[in-house]
Amino acid sequence: xxxxxxxxxxxxxxxxxxxxxxxxxxxxxxxxxxxxxxxxxxxxxxxxxxxxxxxxxxxxxxxxxxxxxxxxxxxxxxxxxx
Numbered sequence: 001x002x003x004x005x006x007x008x009x010x011x012x013x014x015x016x017x018x019x020x021x022x023x024x025x026x027x028x029x030x031x032x033x034x035x036x037x038x039x040x041x042x043x044x045x046x047x048x049x050x051x052x053x054x055x056x057x058x059x060x061x062x063x064x065x066x067x068x069x070x071x072x073x074x075x076x077x078x079x080x081x082x
Contacts, residue, residue: 017077027067029055035070 026032
């Protein structure tokens, strides 16, 4: 039984899967900065004041009226235990 992969030993079969894009919309540069720096210490990242000109250029170039969209691909799968 040591040579059998765990998925076969448990009789788990991949039934189906899907991929899709989920955009996260940031309404302003400050919210985008918060997302970019989340979980980091203040010593690791420049301040919002330092980053504001760069973030405003990003928004001016790429944002829509809704805000800046950061797209993420998601993978969802379903397994069946036989």
